[in-house]
Every structure is written in C-alpha cells, then in structure tokens.
Amino acid sequence: GGSNYLQVTGQSQHGLSWRAFEDQMTDTMHPCLASALETLSDIGRMINVVFGRQQALLVEPSNVVSTEVHTSKPETLVPLLVGFAVALVYTQAIEFVGRQVAKAIGIKNKKIEAFTTAWCESIYFAIQIAISYRLFAETIWFWPSGWAMSMEDGRKGVLTDGLAGMPPYHTTRDMRAYYVCEFGYYFAMLLMIFTKERKKDFWEMVFHHVVTSFLIGLSYTFWHLRIGVIVMMLHNLFDPFLNMAKCAHYAFKGSALHIIADINFGIGLIVFLLSRLLMYPGAIYFAWMYCSPPGEHPIFAASGDEWTLKLLLCFLYPIHLFWFGLILKVAKKALLGGKVQGDERSDSEDDEEPKKTN
Numbered sequence: 001g002g003s004n005y006l007q008v009t010g011q012s013q014h015g016l017s018w019r020a021f022e023d024q025m026t027d028t029m030h031p032c033l034a035s036a037l038e039t040l041s042d043i044g045r046m047i048n049v050v051f052g053r054q055q056a057l058l059v060e061p062s063n064v065v066s067t068e069v070h071t072s073k074p075e076t077l078v079p080l081l082v083g084f085a086v087a088l089v090y091t092q093a094i095e096f097v098g099r100q101v102a103k104a105i106g107i108k109n110k111k112i113e114a115f116t117t118a119w120c121e122s123i124y125f126a127i128q129i130a131i132s133y134r135l136f137a138e139t140i141w142f143w144p145s146g147w148a149m150s151m152e153d154g155r156k157g158v159l160t161d162g163l164a165g166m167p168p169y170h171t172t173r174d175m176r177a178y179y180v181c182e183f184g185y186y187f188a189m190l191l192m193i194f195t196k197e198r199k200k201d202f203w204e205m206v207f208h209h210v211v212t213s214f215l216i217g218l219s220y221t222f223w224h225l226r227i228g229v230i231v232m233m234l235h236n237l238f239d240p241f242l243n244m245a246k247c248a249h250y251a252f253k254g255s256a257l258h259i260i261a262d263i264n265f266g267i268g269l270i271v272f273l274l275s276r277l278l279m280y281p282g283a284i285y286f287a288w289m290y291c292s293p294p295g296e297h298p299i300f301a302a303s304g305d306e307w308t309l310k311l312l313l314c315f316l317y318p319i320h321l322f323w324f325g326l327i328l329k330v331a332k333k334a335l336l337g338g339k340v341q342g343d344e345r346s347d348s349e350d351d352e353e354p355k356k357t358n
C-alpha cells in the first residue's frame with residue numbers, strides 16, 4: 001500500500017542462489033573485506049535497477065542489508081568508506097573527460113580547471129537525479145504530497161519493529177548503495193575543496209559540505225533514510241543547470257551560442273527558488289513535526305539524534321539564502337549587461353577580464 005516503506009514482491013529467480021554464493025564466499029573472508037565486496041555488489045544492483053534489469057527497492061531476503069554503524073565493528077563503517085572511494089574515482093574520471101573537452105574546444109589556462117569542475121558537477125548531479133527517479137519514483141513518500149510519511153522510519157520504525165517487512169536499521173541493497181555513494185561524494189568534495197584554488201564562497205562551501213556530510217552520515221546511522229533521500233533530491237535539482245550555464249559561459253563566451261548559458265542560468269534560478277527556498281522548508285517542517293511516535297510531543301519529545309538532524313537541516317537554509325543573493329546579483333548583471341557574466345556564487349575567473357558593457 002501507499003504507506004509501505006518499500007514494495008514487497010515475490011523473490012527473483014536468481015536472487016537467493018546468488019546471495020547464497022555471496023555468503024559462501026564472504027564467510028571465509030575478513031569481515032571488512034566481505035563488507036567491501038558486498039557494498040560493491042550493492043552498487044552493481046543499483047546500476048541494474050537504473051537500467052531496468054532489476055526491480056527497485058525490492059524487499060526479499062537476498063536484497064535486504066543492514067545500515068548498522070558501530071565503531072566497535074569496523075566492518076559496519078566499510079560501506080561508507082567504499083562509497084567515498086567509488087565517488088572519488090567516479091568524479092575524477094568525469095573530470096578527466098571534462099579536461100579533455102575543455103582543451104579540445106580551445107579553453108585555456110585557469111579556465112580549464114573552472115570548466116572541468118563545472119563539467120564534473122553538471123554530469124554528476126544530472127546522473128544522480130536520474131538515479132533518484134529510477135529508484136524512488138514509485139514510492140509515495142518521495143513526492144511532496146507524501147512527505148508526511150517521510151519520518152516513518154527512524155525511531156517510529158524501531159518502535160513498530162520495522163516497516164513493510166523491513167527490520168529496523170535495514171534497507172534494500174540499491175537504497176544503501178545510493179546513500180553511501182551520496183555520502184562519499186560530499187565527503188570527497190569536502191576534502192578536494194582544499195586542493196583547489198579558493199573561491200569567493202570557500203568557507204560557505206566548506207560549511208555546506210561539512211553539514212551535508214554529517215546529515216547524510218547521521219541519517220544513515222539513525223535510519224532516517226526517507227528524509228535523507230528527499231533532502232538530497234531537493235539539493236541536487238539546481239546544480240546541473242548552474243554548472244551547465246558555467247560550461248556554456250566558458251565555452252561560448254562572445255558567440256551567439258552563449259545564449260545556452262543564459263537559458264540554463266535562468267532555469268537554474270527558478271529551480272533554486274522552488275526547490276531550496278520554498279520546498280526545502282516544507283521538508284524541514286515534516287522532519288520537525290512528524291518524527292515522534294503517536295502520543296508524544298512532536299518537538300519536545302524528540303531524541304538527541306533527532307534534534308541533531310533537525311538542527312543540521314535548518315543550518316543549511318541560511319547558506320541557501322546567501323547563495324540566492326549572489327545568484328540574483330548575476331541575474332541583475334545579466335539584465336543590465338545583456339548576458340550572464342559568470343557565477344557570483346563561487347567563480348572569480350572573470351574578474352581579471354573586461355566586463356561587457358553597453
């Protein structure tokens with residue numbers, strides 16, 4: 001039904017046999033190595049779901065894994081570390097392609113690095129949006145009309161001994177893969193930002209990546225996966241448009257094709273306003289008001305981990321307001337100067353070049 005956390009269907013023809021083979025292999029391995037191989041298998045499952053070869057969020061014994069995290073059990077930390085390693089390799093591969101594209105179209109000097117970063121983020125977030133849709137589009141809680149169900153896991157789910165056949169602190173393999181890869185991306189970007197040239201919003205970006213990494217990691221640990229998916233989706237929607245605008249700006253500056261940058265920037269401004277400034281507070285509201293079990297006060301009865309997660313959600317909103325102010329500055333310059341001149345939110349590469357004036 002609509003209130004189910006995940007769809008419960010029949011078992012796949014080969015699921016149990018493959019799981020049995022996996023169990024045989026991992027029983028003879030060190031727990032950390034076994035956990036790493038299992039996580040890589042989870043990522044393979046997620047890819048199969050994206051391409052329609054397997055069903056999304058399928059609850060069956062062969063497809064249910066633990067999200068337990070304990071420092072006394074190092075193997076429970078391994079999925080997050082694997083997500084970090086995969087995300088780092090994945091983004092570096094995208095950047096390598098972007099760097100070759102930049103050179104091929106004649107972008108020079110420091111603009112190559114700016115184009116490469118924008119290329120990587122536009123490709124990464126566009127793919128993540130597609131993956132999110134493939135995994136979660138059939139669930140009611142993923143859409144704003146179902147956000148009242150976004151806190152049914154966590155402490156509520158523990159008190160009801162799980163959801164729709166899913167034991168507490170467990171999820172499906174494709175959901176876990178999605179989650180640990182998202183954590184890995186933001187943690188990788190937090191480390192990588194210190195290796196690149198500092199931009200205007202360096203400390204804001206550091207703060208954003210720290211808060212986001214903590215949010216994803218803690219929501220994974222405390223089994224608040226639904227609200228985590230919603231928040232990640234709301235944040236991902238804007239980034240492809242901003243970064244495609246940047247790429248087009250560097251690639252087509254001075255030509256008629258620069259209109260591609262203007263169009264993407266305009267769409268991105270609207271998406272930012274809708275997703276991060278208008279819809280995101282709705283997600284915060286449901287996180288605050290629906291986390292406690294029936295009969296408890298929705299705010300004051302919250303546990304310590306719930307307070308931590310809810311406050312972290314709130315901390316992101318002032319950064320959104322700050323960035324939106326910078327975006328509006330670019331929009332003002334575009335209206336006065338005839339085209340988008342760059343990205344006030346983070347880029348300073350155009351500061352050394354003459355601005356277009358009319």
